[in-house]
Amino acid sequence: MNPGATAEAIRHHYDISNDFYGLWLDDSLTYTCALWEDADTDGSGGVRETLEGAQARKLDHLIEGARAVGARRVLDVGCGWGSLLKRLVQIYGVEHAVGLTLSDSQADLIRAAGLPNTELRVENWLDHQPDGGYDAIISIGAFEHFAKTGLSRAARIAAYREFFERCYAWLPPRGRIALQTNIKGNNTVMDKATVRELMFIIETIFPESEIPALSEVIEAGEKLFDVVSLRNDPDHYSRTCAEWLRRLTENREQAVRSAGEENVANYERYLGASVRHFRNRHLGLARIILEKGR
Numbered sequence: 001m002n003p004g005a006t007a008e009a010i011r012h013h014y015d016i017s018n019d020f021y022g023l024w025l026d027d028s029l030t031y032t033c034a035l036w037e038d039a040d041t042d043g044s045g046g047v048r049e050t051l052e053g054a055q056a057r058k059l060d061h062l063i064e065g066a067r068a069v070g071a072r073r074v075l076d077v078g079c080g081w082g083s084l085l086k087r088l089v090q091i092y093g094v095e096h097a098v099g100l101t102l103s104d105s106q107a108d109l110i111r112a113a114g115l116p117n118t119e120l121r122v123e124n125w126l127d128h129q130p131d132g133g134y135d136a137i138i139s140i141g142a143f144e145h146f147a148k149t150g151l152s153r154a155a156r157i158a159a160y161r162e163f164f165e166r167c168y169a170w171l172p173p174r175g176r177i178a179l180q181t182n183i184k185g186n187n188t189v190m191d192k193a194t195v196r197e198l199m200f201i202i203e204t205i206f207p208e209s210e211i212p213a214l215s216e217v218i219e220a221g222e223k224l225f226d227v228v229s230l231r232n233d234p235d236h237y238s239r240t241c242a243e244w245l246r247r248l249t250e251n252r253e254q255a256v257r258s259a260g261e262e263n264v265a266n267y268e269r270y271l272g273a274s275v276r277h278f279r280n281r282h283l284g285l286a287r288i289i290l291e292k293g294r
């Protein structure tokens with residue numbers, strides 16, 4: 001049984017319209033937290049850093065952490081619109097990059113780009129049966145979909161452990177996973193408005209998904225993977241969401257034409273809430289490099 005979000009729930013989010021996402025994401029269509037040089041500022045005091053540059057830096061951080069540079073076979077679990085696959089094969093000389101997504105719209109866009117040395121599958125990682133092992137595995141912003149809303153802590157850890165067991169089987173000794181995921185923040189004091197906002201995000205924007213606690217991620221990987229490095233960058237996600245919201249507002253008319261008023265209003269509310277909840281530590285952002293023990 002699939003303990004994570006169903007393909008229907010994933011499509012509810014990612015299949016709204018590629019044009020809609022193109023109006024407010026960066027040019028590479030990377031839809032996860034960027035890595036800013038200085039996330040505490042909005043850049044207005046000096047040379048303004050671009051979202052494009054900060055997204056590329058994030059991809060590079062994870063590619064290098066996973067030791068995917070020049071690798072033969074790399075797996076991207078939850079490949080979105082293909083920005084990591086593109087960077088792996090076009091800049092980092094990866095011979096064969098495999099991307100998994102559950103979204104048909106994302107798959108259509110990647111296929112249309114005709115990326116060389118890339119294999120794209122509309123497939124749950126639970127069903128993935130690779131033709132060979134992988135030298136490195138990278139997963140950015142998909143882990144939040146691996147356990148459904150409302151499962152017990154034990155059931156969530158079991159779901160995440162299943163993922164790590166698959167990765168363990170696919171990797172060689174000392175092979176690495178670079179994992180980026182939202183995590184629960186340390187600020188558990190929530191007023192009613194905050195609870196309502198977080199419920200709105202779970203129910204309306206990301207149905208069937210659940211943000212893990214960092215301890216759950218680490219426990220799920222115990223005795224399989226060692227933690228090589230770990231950073232928590234909530235301010236980086238706050239700034240990323242602020243930039244997405246700024247672009248969405250700037251292109252609002254076009255966004256309404258491609259996704260409808262209700263979707264646009266919902267996304268404005270979700271992005272605005274995310275800016276605040278990362279800043280006030282209701283949410284965190286983990287970038288974890290894990291290494292197979294033996």
Ligand SMILES: C[S@@+](CC[C@H](N)C(=O)[O-])C[C@H]1O[C@@H](n2cnc3c(N)ncnc32)[C@H](O)[C@@H]1O
Pocket residue numbers: 004005010014029030031032077078079080081083100101102103106123124125126139140141142145146
């Ligand atoms: C927030 S997007 C991130 C996309 C991309 N990694 C990026 O940084 O732009 C999450 C991705 O995870 C994929 N996904 C979610 N659950 C999945 C699963 N069980 N198996 C494979 N892909 C999954 C979605 O289809 C989507 O492509």
